Amino acid sequence: MSCILKLNQVYKNLTEVDKKIADYVLDNKEEVCKMTVSGLANNCGGSTASIVRFCRKLGYDGFSDFKIELAKEKDNNESKSEYAYIDEKSSLDSIIESISNKNANTIYKSVSLNNNKDIKDAVDYIQKAKKVYIYGIGGSSLVSQDLQMKLVRINKNTITFTDSHMQLMSSNNVTEGDVAIGISYSGESKEVVESMKKSKCNKATCIGITKFGESSLSSLCDINLYVSNVENSLREGAISSRIAMLTLVDIIYIALIQNDIKENEAKLMATRELVKVLK
Known part of the structure; x- marks a missing residue:
């Protein structure tokens, strides 16, 4: 499973401490793969215990397990094919493209x-x-x-x-x-x-x-x-x-x-x- 996708999925429901960890991970993916748990804690202003809890919230046994999955990641940017805001001026073409692209993207993410x-x-x-x-x-x-x-x-x-x-x-x-x-x-x-x-x-x-x-x-x-x-x-x-x-x-x-x-x-x-x- 994509750990970056999982992180993006739960981001808005994270605590402020967890968001600081998440932000650091998202901005420094390659560096985090080489860090110790104490190194990450020092860099994001958390504690080793908060790092371990953060990893477990994402379904990993601990920081080492999380790093292994993070190392497998390719750049996982959100698809540009999200819903456009649909109002009374939206054309049928834009509705068709928006809905079909969003559904395909959602299926891909869900399988991941x-x-x-x-x-x-x-x-x-x-x-x-x-x-x-x-x-x-x-x-x-x-x-x-x-x-x-x-x-x-x-x-x-x-x-x-x-x-x-x-x-x-x-x-x-x-x-x-x-x-x-x-x-x-x-x-x-x-x-x-x-x-x-x-x-x-x-x-x-x-x-x-x-x-x-x-x-x-x-x-x-x-x-x-x-x-x-x-x-x-x-x-x-x-x-x-x-x-x-x-x-x-x-x-x-x-x-x-x-x-x-x-x-x-x-x-x-x-x-x-x-x-x-x-x-």
Whole structure:
């Protein structure tokens, strides 16, 4: 995973001490790779303990682990293809270019924020689960429904509800051996968080799909899959984050199919034949 991308994702939520460390790292990437932890502390006005905490907030075991990843970085500038401000004077051409470029950029960043082991672990737990419970509201509910449809097609016992009360009530039925998947861009959707709390209490394996960084949802989960922190405007809504979440869902789905491709292809063909009668 790109440590510079991770750093940019969480920057605005860092403490003032952490921002000083982050600023120094961003301005002196090559030099930091050669420093000791005490050397970095002296240069950015922090302490060795604050440096270690800073590294752990980004998901690294310590400063040495952080330096290894930093040394792998190429210059990771933010893409210029961000949303332009869209108003009543915006042309259709500018809207098309802005939205398509932003979505592509968000998918790239989101994939960069995840490591293959976490994705593989999530797939393995879903594969072995007795039941899969999926929680999401609003735009995330659309992602929940998409994941449920895909899992049902390969005969996974999957439960999700659009009604938040039903979601919460269903979490009471979760048992050990089940998987609970919480989908929330902010990681703070109360209905999702409470459903995941109950699922965790009932000893389910908990998987989160949320934006990168610390949140109530991520703190509950055994595995977190991340999307890029992209929603900066009310006008943009959940456009790019939803696309990134759907991309993660597609990755999980195809990986599950590949685990037993012959059997799953037969199931997919059977469901395709069934829905043909409706056309």
